[in-house]
Amino acid sequence: MGAVFIGVIDRGTNVLQVRPTTLCPLNCVFCSVDAGPRSKWRQAEYMVSSPEWLAGWAGRIARFKGGGVEALIDGVGDPFTYPHLPGLVSLLKREEGVERVAVETHGWALTIPLVERLEEAGLDRINLSLDTLDPAQARLLTGTPWYPLERIIRVAEYIARETSIDLHVTPVWVPGVNDEAVRRVVEWTYRIGAGKRWPPVTIQKYNVHRYGRRVPRVKPQSWREFWERLRRLEEETGLRVTWTMEEWGMEKRPRVPLPYKKGSxxxxxxxxxxxxxxxxxxxxxxxxxxxxxxxxxxxxxxxxxxxxxxxxxxxxxxxxxx
Ligand code: SF4
Incomplete structure (x- = not known):
């Protein structure tokens, strides 16, 4: 624990972030952590060599927090670059105190055989960042000419219909760039049956971060404007895109005490x-x-x-x- 980019992060809830790798092969134009081959700020990439060690730490913290914890495998890269991903999922599932395991991705590595291995390992949910259903726009937004959107859509529909894994879709809304696309993604998530146990879709706000990438000529929405537009989208489509912490099964929990404070x-x-x-x-x-x-x-x-x-x-x- 202790770093933002690798290991386990405890933000005072029953969700622990488990970060096995910093790597990502994409170059999303809005990437808040400046990942991928076109990164300007990074000088090193990290990967936890032992999934047993990482799962052991997560379990130890989950027990400290009283159990019933979600291990969310995420990171400052894409967790599907981790070669031990199915192994990590099954190790986390075996840890006492870890109730469910989810993983985030932009989907580039999704294939049906890999999804089946993750299902066997006990994965509960995939949070899929899919920002558009248009292949050309997806290639632009991910800054990646080979981004396989058609395959990702096919596999996402397979996950929703044919597996016990839940699908939660999390498009990034870049105002003025993919407004209409976000609406189509929302409608698609409901149509394909995403959200078996958790909400089907949450829209991510495009924000500018100090070490992140900026989309040229795009001004991020204020939080107020963002929430207002989400409510309007809900009214126009009749589909919910905003959720409470309870609907997410999230609650506050004690934090692992930090041994140091500012100035130590x-x-x-x-x-x-x-x-x-x-x-x-x-x-x-x-x-x-x-x-x-x-x-x-x-x-x-x-x-x-x-x-x-x-x-x-x-x-x-x-x-x-x-
Ligand atoms: S947004 Fe995610 S998938 Fe895109 S470059 Fe950043 S880490 Fe990679």
Whole structure:
């Protein structure tokens, strides 16, 4: 725990984010985490080599939180780049305290045989980010000429109709770019029977992030405008796209206490180059927490350095050299 880009993140609910990999082969024009081959800010990519270790951590935290936890496999990349994905799902399902397992993707790797392996492993839900049903527009939005939209649609319909896995579709709405497409995606999710146990569709708001990509000439909607437009879409289509936490089976839960707060000084061991340029990934000397060091000095890996915590929130620790 401790890093935003890899491992387990606890945001004080019964949903734990489990992040096995930072890799992504796509270049979505709105990517908030600047993933993929055209990334400008990244200097290293990460992958958890042992799915047993990751599942073990998630289970340990799920039990601390009182059980009944959802392990949501997501990340600053696409989890389908993780070669041990079916194994990770079945390991998580075997952890006491983990009640359900879901995974997020933009769908590029979905095939029927892989879906069947994930179903056998016990996967409960796929959150599929599908931003349009138009292949040319999908290639533009994902910045990927080979994005296989037709296959993704076919496999998504198979998931909804033929498997025990639930399908939840999460298009990103880029205002002025895919307005009409989002409406069609919403209608399609209802038509194909997505949302067997969870809501069928949630629309994601396009936001600009410091280290994310920006869509040229597109101004993000304010949250107020976004919610108003969602309500209007619901009125016009007669289909719901907004949900309560209860409908999601989400509730607040105790957080794993952070051992450090803003301003704490500590010694850490330099473990690896940081995920973003100018950062270093370090580990607390007890080996329990990852710490991202900003404005990191060039130090040999394995050496120790003194840092001061600049931000400590959820289960994430960001520090600077002290
Ligand atoms: S939005 Fe998701 S799928 Fe697209 S580039 Fe970013 S991480 Fe990859």
């Amino acid at each position: 000084r500590l010694r850490v061991r330099a473990a690896a180059p940081g995920w973003l340029r100018g950062t270093l990934t370090a580990v607390t000397l007890d080996g329990e927490w990852l710490v991202t060091v900003k404005r990191a000095p060039r130090v040999p890996l394995g050496s120790t350095l003194r840092v001061r915590v600049a931000e400590a929130y959820d289960s994430i620790i960001i520090a600077e050299p002290a």
